[in-house]
Amino acid sequence: MDKIIDFINVNRDRYLDELKALLAIPSISALPEHAADVKRCADWCADELRRIGMQNVTLFETPGNPVVYGDWLGVEGAPTILFYGHYDVQPVDPLNLWESPPFEATIRDGEIYARGSADDKGQVFMHMKAIEAHLTQTGRLPMNIKIILEGEEEVGSANLDDFIKAHKQELAANVVVISDSGMFARGVPSICYGLRGLVYFQLDMRGSNTDLHSGSFGGAVANPALVLSQVIAKMKDRGGRITIPGFYDDVVPLSEEERKAWASLPFNEKKYKKDFAMPKLFGETGYTTLERTWARPTFEVNGLLSGFTGEGAKTVLPAVSMAKVSMRLVPNQDPNKIAGLFQTYVEHITPKTVELTVTRMHGGKPWMTSYDNPFVQAAARAIEKGFGRTPIFTREGGSIPVVSTFQEELGLPSVLFGVGLPDENAHAPNEKLDLGNFHNGIIASAVLYEEIGRLGTVS
């Protein structure tokens, strides 16, 4: 193992050059004009898997973007990891807030800035380099591995479930490893045992067939921007509690044990507020910030658009208004049930003065595992070796819907082995990845393979 770690340390700079090439590909799955870039990124990943010694590297076509597959299955009797990551990235707007171009990775103060650096290219690449280190130095891996890299994670993984269902045999394994989440804080490595689910909607309202003059028509006609605001305003009460009837029915309450454990974590609310220049925190009454983000469901507005939004003043009465809204779900909320409750409520509270269109977009189930699972414990040891510190156990506010799919379709537990930091701006301008965590993450990944190999075939 030492010679593998030495190899990783010696190659530190080369890894960055290679990572920059991967980050240079604007593989934005949400924007049709980047379709060719997404495809190019899939090819890049496939080439890299071949180069580091993975076998059977294939692009599986889907109705959307291809799934990159590769495996190495040379150790009979050892466990098989199914590694999942994604090569697509979020859009970059608003572009003017980026301090360096999003697809020209730039190193500043020990961080690499680029769209996809943390979410998820940097973390995928970490494993590629760990595999490369093993294969270069020993000609083998300590366990078996199957890798799938998806190109539609940032648009809801519409085709991934079908892919998994169609390839259950080929994807058979003992554990799923995913590095697409964050550490608790700088210097505080962690393992995540719970994720929130998601339902996402677009609401469109139409009040007339054309924008109208607000002088000639104002006062006599419903204003779809005002109606939209009224409908959105009715989603939460003053205490931050969501008012959709039945919304909380299936929520598993926080255990006292969790509340105590989380209260002892080194979380500095003042710093959190200050880091993001928030005038004042706000959330559901009766819960702490960690509880609100890890264990309580949310309703958020992700986007609003109506009427004139340019510079200056235009006295228009908008014909239409649009909102993107989403809800994060916690165990045991079911996305389909919540989507139904939301749609019923929106239809109920929207007045007949506007024509309402409710469009459901992507989503996923919430997930939780137990932290005495042997793979989770193996991951804890690997992180301790890579980062020199015992990880803490956390939940995460984000959603990785595929984790539920792996559980349900393949019967596999997942280990969430993430090295992002909470301030790394995934989904926002100036996304970045800490270079120290990236490097330690390569070492920890290499050790993880060793630790999982040692477990022998467990089921």
Added chain:
Amino acid sequence: MDKIIDFINVNRDRYLDELKALLAIPSISALPEHAADVKRCADWCADELRRIGMQNVTLFETPGNPVVYGDWLGVEGAPTILFYGHYDVQPVDPLNLWESPPFEATIRDGEIYARGSADDKGQVFMHMKAIEAHLTQTGRLPMNIKIILEGEEEVGSANLDDFIKAHKQELAANVVVISDSGMFARGVPSICYGLRGLVYFQLDMRGSNTDLHSGSFGGAVANPALVLSQVIAKMKDRGGRITIPGFYDDVVPLSEEERKAWASLPFNEKKYKKDFAMPKLFGETGYTTLERTWARPTFEVNGLLSGFTGEGAKTVLPAVSMAKVSMRLVPNQDPNKIAGLFQTYVEHITPKTVELTVTRMHGGKPWMTSYDNPFVQAAARAIEKGFGRTPIFTREGGSIPVVSTFQEELGLPSVLFGVGLPDENAHAPNEKLDLGNFHNGIIASAVLYEEIGRLGTVS
């Protein structure tokens, strides 16, 4: 007079060709990238005034766009008209809703489609052609006239008040004529005796210094799009009544005489609703549609913007949100007082979880005149001659702030002599002007000069 009207009839087609050239200039005052076009339009108007025989044609520079001036003062002892119009136009977005390019005037079904056709280039040009007809046919006008054409009407006439105050002597006259309003309906010419005022604001809210991941942060942080929605929702109650404290204090109630007169107007609410495909009308309880638009104040949202508004789904928690909102005012509401009430209320109801910026934009006072004014009666006779039908007396929901300024600074009554139609999409895509009304308007304008000339010098 007959030979003047004959001349107008003979030149009908030429007028359209000339008007098309004026409509081809994209003089959008709201957009800095069109500054040169605005200037070019001012030059075009000055050239045309010179060509038709106006004297002392000058561009008065202002801190913004120039005021085009020209006069003809050849009849001692006759009244002097101060004619006001504007050569700037509204922005054209959303461009994709235009059926023909907004700056390539296109004739379809007896209407000329172009940005500015009704508001206000077509109506300004109508007077240019009436003056040309008089001067060509008789070598003189029946009265004196001073023309001022403004280039900032669509952005709030920021420099017009100062211009008027600085040129009180040069602008001295007996009556103001403005053709920047509408007829009651197709075939129902009208004279407008009341206008609403306006206050316009931009609200900006900031919840954090960067867009955040809605998974990692959702539930613990105020969402500025949600807060904005909540604040806007609090502006009106369920009965459509504005909830800003003190907002209605100075509103002059509708007289029973007005309510009766308006109730007898040929207004078809079903057709109104159908023409604009409105699912259901909405307005303040206890008032008819005409009362709501002519005599009651409003609160409208003119624009909304926050977060991700592209195609697809982005799980962002927006850092900022923005709304453009405006209020139409009726006699005797004072824009400064209402602006103060609004700002106080918004600041009061906005939670401390967001940083609020309230920016006041343009505005103007409401206005009303008496319909037995001799100039208004002269205009009624002119319209009867041009359109073959006695005009009805109406109020108008829009705002022409300069009307109040003429009253206060120059002591002049205004005659609102408009030939637009309610469905001509001023401020919206597919703006158009009825060619029959345009032509009849030229004749009516020519007759108006004659009628005003006959009044002799009144004060």
